[in-house]
Amino acid sequence: MERQWTEPEQMLLRMAAKYTDTELAPHDLAMAHTNRYPDGLVEKLIKTGFLTVMLPEAYGGAGFGPEVTAAMIERIAKGSASVAATLEGHYKSVDAVLRFGTDALKKALLPQAASRILAFGMTESTGGSNPMGIQTTAKRVAGGWLLNGNKVMITNGGLAQVYCVLAKTGDQELSVFVVDQDMPGFAFGKREDFIGLRGTPVGEIFLTDVRVDDDHLLGRVGQGGHIGDVAHADARILMGAVLSGIMQHALSLAAKYANERTAGGTPIGQLQTIQRKLADIKISQETTHLLWERAAFAKAQGQPYAELAAMAKAHGSRAAVAACDDALQVYGGYGYSNDYPLAHLMLDARALEIAEGTVEKMRTAIALAELKKEEA
Amino acid sequence: MKIVVCIKQVPGSNRVKFDPITHNLVREGLAGRMNPFDENAIEAAVRLREQVGGEVILLSMGPDATKETLHDGLAMGADAAYLLSARAFAGSDTLATGYILAQAIRQIGGVDLTLFGRQAVDADTGQVGPIVATELDLPQATFASKIQPLAAGRLAVERDLGAVTQTVQLTLPAVVTVRAEANRPRYESPIAIQQSLHKPLTTWTDQDLTLDASRIGQAGSPTVVRKVFAPTPPTRAAKPLPEDPKAAAKALLDILQAQGLL
Numbered sequence: 344m345e346r347q348w349t350e351p352e353q354m355l356l357r358m359a360a361k362y363t364d365t366e367l368a369p370h371d372l373a374m375a376h377t378n379r380y381p382d383g384l385v386e387k388l389i390k391t392g393f394l395t396v397m398l399p400e401a402y403g404g405a406g407f408g409p410e411v412t413a414a415m416i417e418r419i420a421k422g423s424a425s426v427a428a429t430l431e432g433h434y435k436s437v438d439a440v441l442r443f444g445t446d447a448l449k450k451a452l453l454p455q456a457a458s459r460i461l462a463f464g465m466t467e468s469t470g471g472s473n474p475m476g477i478q479t480t481a482k483r484v485a486g487g488w489l490l491n492g493n494k495v496m497i498t499n500g501g502l503a504q505v506y507c508v509l510a511k512t513g514d515q516e517l518s519v520f521v522v523d524q525d526m527p528g529f530a531f532g533k534r535e536d537f538i539g540l541r542g543t544p545v546g547e548i549f550l551t552d553v554r555v556d557d558d559h560l561l562g563r564v565g566q567g568g569h570i571g572d573v574a575h576a577d578a579r580i581l582m583g584a585v586l587s588g589i590m591q592h593a594l595s596l597a598a599k600y601a602n603e604r605t606a607g608g609t610p611i612g613q614l615q616t617i618q619r620k621l622a623d624i625k626i627s628q629e630t631t632h633l634l635w636e637r638a639a640f641a642k643a644q645g646q647p648y649a650e651l652a653a654m655a656k657a658h659g660s661r662a663a664v665a666a667c668d669d670a671l672q673v674y675g676g677y678g679y680s681n682d683y684p685l686a687h688l689m690l691d692a693r694a695l696e697i698a699e700g701t702v703e704k705m706r707t708a709i710a711l712a713e714l715k716k717e718e719a
Numbered sequence: 720m721k722i723v724v725c726i727k728q729v730p731g732s733n734r735v736k737f738d739p740i741t742h743n744l745v746r747e748g749l750a751g752r753m754n755p756f757d758e759n760a761i762e763a764a765v766r767l768r769e770q771v772g773g774e775v776i777l778l779s780m781g782p783d784a785t786k787e788t789l790h791d792g793l794a795m796g797a798d799a800a801y802l803l804s805a806r807a808f809a810g811s812d813t814l815a816t817g818y819i820l821a822q823a824i825r826q827i828g829g830v831d832l833t834l835f836g837r838q839a840v841d842a843d844t845g846q847v848g849p850i851v852a853t854e855l856d857l858p859q860a861t862f863a864s865k866i867q868p869l870a871a872g873r874l875a876v877e878r879d880l881g882a883v884t885q886t887v888q889l890t891l892p893a894v895v896t897v898r899a900e901a902n903r904p905r906y907e908s909p910i911a912i913q914q915s916l917h918k919p920l921t922t923w924t925d926q927d928l929t930l931d932a933s934r935i936g937q938a939g940s941p942t943v944v945r946k947v948f949a950p951t952p953p954t955r956a957a958k959p960l961p962e963d964p965k966a967a968a969k970a971l972l973d974i975l976q977a978q979g980l981l
Contacts, residue, residue: 350787350790350916351912351913351915351916353787354787354790354791354794354907354912354915355909355912357791358794358906358907358909358912361906362906391905391906391908392908392909392910392911393909395908395909395910396909400913403910404909404910405908405909405910405912405913406913407909407913
């Protein structure tokens, strides 16, 4: 059963499918080789309006809901998981500003989000899943805050122009501030040389006495941990969609190859050992799809979705690595070659066992939620 | 400039079926998409509007599901759309379709330029544009690869005819059919997609137009499809050459000479 989309939703998905197949997928392997987006790719993405998808109409966006946004991300990931991850990073940050930004900040910042990429910087060299261990600080000054610190491994770091930054406002107090690359004291650091999602820039920023006004605080002082959790949950729905898209890509390649490649005069797709792998990939893809879809549905309905989103990513990431490994095996020696996409698909999927919260941390969160339900 | 772009919804897949009796394409239950050349025609129209101002109106004939394709065109930047839909139009061939479209263009009124894609990819005739031009008694340029507005109601059109390129000047109103080489159609932006459903889309039936009943539908269609078949490519037997290179060269030379190719 397929979900019934409204006509504009169908149009968005059709456009995204065509755009992906024509403008993105042909460059995907080259991105893995060169560790960058081809020239002009991001500009074209922005010009076509992909940054506006979930931005509300009141701020100059298209105002699409969380479900179709995730479905679009899945379709894009089928052609390029890197580009899907770049959009994911932007959407989760826009979501954070929408939920927690002051009216003044939203009015000033969100119309720009149609053409400027937003990012969220949490991780530091001391660790990503250990928020109280961060070193970045925000000190109260007249009418605002003074930020100092260094954020690493930011999705779209170096590409994005606006950053939500987690900083300590007290010994055991976290808050989130919005900084702009044009602010004095803002500097970019190095770009990571990651093994997967190699199109997506992941980089670091340095903040040296960056002064922001009061209205650049998201939510309240001390609400940073919660804002981070919400942003993670939003991101994990989209990451589930990315993983499901990666598996669709791997399955399509493996099934095509299994039809063409013969052994002893028969297509290898007729061998039960190969069929078993194709079936397993499909089952993993569908279960991941169902999880992100359920999480997105809950989000659209205003119901709790953090646990479902965590499940989508915790289940989807390991399942996708295994699925891509199966697809690689179907491809045989070619699967192990960098001349073919299977190896990089597996490494793309592998990134998501770590990014946006490790699977270990998510399993803990899921287990704690279940334990709490049964507390006496 | 008031521009009408005639567009067609074609099957979205190559897996099509034909009616065993009429030999016409079975369109029921088939997901449709815009004829790709029509995207070039819309892009050309929107660019002309961006250059000289005016409006872009889409016109299509087909079942209710054609509205989807019209919405796609509206999302590409057209301002309004008309759907011609009636049982009486069913079975219309290119001649009857051209007549109905021409009557609709007359009814829209004040149209300076009518654009078509060079042909539709389902039937590949490329006839409807020229038929409409003939019906309306307007100058026409087919296979346009470049359209340039000139002063005083004229248009320069570069016609890419394969071996030669011809540049013609037309006095408006006129009809032009557009090649894929003319432009790269834009993608519908997410915002334009949302806005497209709020743009005017009017449905006209046979009752809304001034039509000669004998010129529409099956009655107005002299075309008879005798047979539809997939062409079988001619097969020839391969002739292996001897293993020894010298003997192989000699054998190849003999074949080429025997064929009169040397």
